[in-house]
Amino acid sequence: MSATNAGGAGSPGPPVELVLRSTRVVTPEGVRAAAVAVAAGRITAVLPYDSVPCDSVSYGSDLRTPAAAGGPAVEDLGDDVLLPGLVDTHVHINDPGRATWEGFATATRAAAAGGITTLVDMPLNSVPPTTTVAHLRAKQATASGRTHVDLGFWGGALPGNRADLRPLHDAGVFGFKAFLSPSGVDEFPSLGPADLAPAAARIAAFGGLLIVHAEDPHHLERAPQPHGPRYAGFLASRPRAAENAAIARVLDVAARLGTRVHILHLSSAEALPMIADAKADGVPVTVETCPHFLTLTAEEVPDGATEFKCCPPIREAANQDALWAGLADGTIDCVVSDHSPCTTDLKVPDFGRAWGGISSLQLGLPVMWTEARRRGHTLHDLARWLSGGPAALAGLRTKGAVEAGRDADFAVLAPDETFTVDPAALHHRNPVTAYAGKTLHGVVRSTWLRGRRIAGPGGVTEPTGLLLERQRSA
Numbered sequence: 001m002s003a004t005n006a007g008g009a010g011s012p013g014p015p016v017e018l019v020l021r022s023t024r025v026v027t028p029e030g031v032r033a034a035a036v037a038v039a040a041g042r043i044t045a046v047l048p049y050d051s052v053p054c055d056s057v058s059y060g061s062d063l064r065t066p067a068a069a070g071g072p073a074v075e076d077l078g079d080d081v082l083l084p085g086l087v088d089t090h091v092h093i094n095d096p097g098r099a100t101w102e103g104f105a106t107a108t109r110a111a112a113a114g115g116i117t118t119l120v121d122m123p124l125n126s127v128p129p130t131t132t133v134a135h136l137r138a139k140q141a142t143a144s145g146r147t148h149v150d151l152g153f154w155g156g157a158l159p160g161n162r163a164d165l166r167p168l169h170d171a172g173v174f175g176f177k178a179f180l181s182p183s184g185v186d187e188f189p190s191l192g193p194a195d196l197a198p199a200a201a202r203i204a205a206f207g208g209l210l211i212v213h214a215e216d217p218h219h220l221e222r223a224p225q226p227h228g229p230r231y232a233g234f235l236a237s238r239p240r241a242a243e244n245a246a247i248a249r250v251l252d253v254a255a256r257l258g259t260r261v262h263i264l265h266l267s268s269a270e271a272l273p274m275i276a277d278a279k280a281d282g283v284p285v286t287v288e289t290c291p292h293f294l295t296l297t298a299e300e301v302p303d304g305a306t307e308f309k310c311c312p313p314i315r316e317a318a319n320q321d322a323l324w325a326g327l328a329d330g331t332i333d334c335v336v337s338d339h340s341p342c343t344t345d346l347k348v349p350d351f352g353r354a355w356g357g358i359s360s361l362q363l364g365l366p367v368m369w370t371e372a373r374r375r376g377h378t379l380h381d382l383a384r385w386l387s388g389g390p391a392a393l394a395g396l397r398t399k400g401a402v403e404a405g406r407d408a409d410f411a412v413l414a415p416d417e418t419f420t421v422d423p424a425a426l427h428h429r430n431p432v433t434a435y436a437g438k439t440l441h442g443v444v445r446s447t448w449l450r451g452r453r454i455a456g457p458g459g460v461t462e463p464t465g466l467l468l469e470r471q472r473s474a
Contacts, residue, residue: 014039017038019073019074019075020075021074022034022078027402028402032049034047035052041452043405045404081379081413082402083383084383084388085407085409086364086411087387087400088118089119089288089336090120091361092124092339094125096138101342101430103146105146108148111149112461113444117410118152119152121153122154123188124183125184129187130168131156132167133164145463149465150465151466153174157176157191159195162199174394174395176199179191180215180217184311203259204257210260218245220238223242226351226352227351229303235298238311243270251275260285265289265310265312266287267313267315268315269319272325276329288393289323290337291360294368295370296308297315297320298313301314307347307432308358310357327385334389335385336386338357339359339361340356344431367435387400408448408451409448409449410448411447413443413445414443416441
């Protein structure tokens with residue numbers, strides 16, 4: 001598609017308003033020098049780098065010049081990398097109800113500062129949770145006008161809300177989250193052994209997606225209960241066997257009922273072979289993991305450092321290596337934050353009592369790039385894991401890639417520059433993060449949403465994000 005034909009074959013497209021040039025543009029085909037043309041918030045063409053000189057105001061037949069403006073704005077990014085805007089489909093914004101933990105304004109500001117252009121919010125820990133259409137509307141009303149990036153919503157699958165699932169699907173949620181073990185909040189109970197298959201069958205009937213926190217409650221009950229400051233005690237309380245057993249149950253349900261399922265925040269690498277086998281057998285399953293499982297290890301967690309507590313837990317270095325292998329071979333489909341913040345007082349130095357959740361929303365891109373480059377992975381891999389994969393999971397067909405027809409959502413990264421994480425400098429609401437004091441590679445220079453810069457050297461702009469609904473099949 002040429003830049004003059006954004007409106008479809010044979011029809012003149014809207015005038016090009018912006019061209020971003022870089023010697024390193026990450027496209028689905030690889031990294032190359034290119035000039036990306038933008039009109040009406042969409043990418044209209046990815047052109048050869050030298051076809052658009054940065055000091056020109058008119059670009060001939062490939063780029064239509066608006067008469068009033070005199071030509072598109074052109075920004076030359078030099079050697080900074082132009083990536084597709086990141087898509088994070090696992091974020092707990094907690095608003096309304098627990099906005100002191102996080103809120104729409106603060107979470108989306110942190111996202112914009114970190115190169116993320118689209119979030120999908122989890123149905124908990126807000127009050128009310130997103131388990132009915134009325135609750136969804138309350139959450140949308142709270143978010144309206146306050147989001148710096150585009151924002152969609154997951155629904156929740158609870159023991160008593162099967163009748164609400166289809167209405168929520170029709171109202172535009174992206175799928176349904178379920179816990180197989182206690183969620184940590186009373187208003188979002190888990191699906192017991194008698195509840196999972198009926199919920200999955202209901203979701204399969206209308207072609208929905210079931211996303212699952214997979215830890216088996218019986219294994220958790222039999223494990224030693226955590227208490228005190230030692231991380232080793234907490235790790236023993238969330239054994240790999242709990243994840244493995246729960247994932248096996250989910251795969252069995254998906255195979256029997258044909259329900260599309262997604263395994264959330266995979267921590268146990270022991271589950272990878274059964275997941276790979278299920279995929280090979282045609283079971284409709286996808287899998288995510290998180291930056292903290294890929295970059296932090298149990299061996300490095302200090303006693304009392306509950307900013308590292310999450311469920312399932314950060315495991316040992318050998319397990320981490322196996323997760324990277326699963327990511328490299330495609331068994332794991334995407335990497336998302338599972339940003340699950342809380343107030344600082346809830347991170348008491350007792351792993352039995354502290355709230356479990358990693359605050360990392362703004363840092364995912366540099367955290368992942370720091371480790372990926374060390375392990376020999378590329379910027380192209382990074383874009384697939386952090387943007388293309390999550391966009392595909394949520395069915396966001398206009399997100400996730402730098403190519404014609406997609407939204408003009410970009411992250412501009414200086415991949416060789418470093419910085420040291422200062423929690424007080426982050427935009428999420430409470431200054432707690434497991435990455436405090438770490439030196440990371442990759443500085444986010446700017447973030448662009450539908451062709452408009454929303455974050456850069458001057459800070460984050462006023463909110464312009466849209467509330468998204470699940471895109472219906474054509």
